[in-house]
Amino acid sequence: MSREEKVVCVTGASGYIAAWLVKLLLQRGYTVKATVRDTNDPKKTEHLFSLDGAKERLQLFKADLLEEGSFDSAVDECQGVFHTASPVILTASDPQSQLIDPAVKGTLNVLRSCAKVPSIKRVIVTSSMASVMYNKKPLTPDVVIDETWFSDPVACEELKQWYMLAKTLAEEAAWTSAKENGIDLVTINPGFVIGPLIQPTLTSSIEAFLQIIHEVKMTSLCNHYTRYPKTRPKVWVLASFLWKRVLGTLLKASRRMASSLSELCY
Numbered sequence: 366m367s368r369e370e371k372v373v374c375v376t377g378a379s380g381y382i383a384a385w386l387v388k389l390l391l392q393r394g395y396t397v398k399a400t401v402r403d404t405n406d407p408k409k410t411e412h413l414f415s416l417d418g419a420k421e422r423l424q425l426f427k428a429d430l431l432e433e434g435s436f437d438s439a440v441d442e443c444q445g446v447f448h449t450a451s452p453v454i455l456t457a458s459d460p461q462s463q464l465i466d467p468a469v470k471g472t473l474n475v476l477r478s479c480a481k482v483p484s485i486k487r488v489i490v491t492s493s494m495a496s497v498m499y500n501k502k503p504l505t506p507d508v509v510i511d512e513t514w515f516s517d518p519v520a521c522e523e524l525k526q527w528y529m530l531a532k533t534l535a536e537e538a539a540w541t542s543a544k545e546n547g548i549d550l551v552t553i554n555p556g557f558v559i560g561p562l563i564q565p566t567l568t569s570s571i572e573a574f575l576q577i578i579h580e581v582k583m584t585s586l587c588n589h590y591t592r593y594p595k596t597r598p599k600v601w602v603l604a605s606f607l608w609k610r611v612l613g614t615l616l617k618a619s620r621r622m623a624s625s626l627s628e629l630c631y
């Protein structure tokens with residue numbers, strides 16, 4: 366690696382948000398070390414290699430959230446790490462194994478790998494509004510949710526909101542681990558992120574959104590928003606706009622970034 370080369374890692378690069386991150390980082394001249402679970406699956410990788418700059422500056426690594434040390438080689442020599450890999454499943458039959466373990470153990474795995482690499486200046490974890498707004502505080506249209514809010518794991522469990530619980534525990538674990546290991550951490554807490562797809566297949570998050578769009582299955586998440594008829598139509602976010610703005614901010618920011626629903630509207 367030359368001294369001028371800017372190297373970053375993006376975990377879960379086969380995912381919807383991560384594909385945008387990889388595209389925008391390549392556009393900005395970064396060398397991107399991207400992780401996927403299956404490097405041999407063309408549906409998870411081909412679209413990444415067809416991005417501008419990919420031939421020269423994209424490297425793919427196999428990594429699984431549940432395998433300790435799995436991310437070691439992907440984060441090695443990086444200056445920044447974007448951790449996006451996490452299951453987005455709104456109705457899980459086995460929440461512990463499908464959601465909570467990969468979200469929490471996975472985040473800790475990634476941060477432990479980062480802690481071994483002195484060149485890493487910042488780690489950015491894609492958390493969620495799910496880890497911000499489920500705390501039984503009244504949520505009326507005039508309420509602004511900001512970075513001081515955290516979801517309450519007990520409330521999530523009582524409500525059987527397993528995705529919310531997983532994201533809340535994962536963010537909590539991220540802050541604890543970052544503090545213990547002296548890592549400069551930023552968490553970002555988006556609402557719904559939706560817009561043009563780069564990947565050719567429906568990832569689990571996109572499948573969940575399609576269900577909502579078609580109103581075939583009103584998920585518990587969607588039901589939650591039905592309590593706020595004024596804001597509900599506004600939570601749709603165009604990824605192409607969101608991530609351009611957020612990328613710049615993330616590289617400068619040094620705090621938890623909770624986005625109120627209104628901030629996320631374009």
Ligand SMILES: NC(=O)c1ccc[n+]([C@@H]2O[C@H](COP(=O)([O-])OP(=O)(O)OC[C@H]3O[C@@H](n4cnc5c(N)ncnc54)[C@H](OP(=O)(O)O)[C@@H]3O)[C@@H](O)[C@H]2O)c1
Nearest residue numbers: 377379380381382402429430450451493557558568569570
């Ligand atoms: N989309 C939204 O509106 C939204 C809103 C708020 C927060 N977020 C957060 O943003 C992140 C990305 O979401 P997304 O919408 O891009 O989801 P997505 O398209 O479903 O992608 C999820 C990614 O996580 C990976 N993953 C899942 N389990 C894994 C495991 N055990 N080991 C390694 N990788 C694993 C998936 O890999 P495979 O392809 O191999 O399954 C995929 O790359 C998540 O952390 C999500 O919670 C999303």
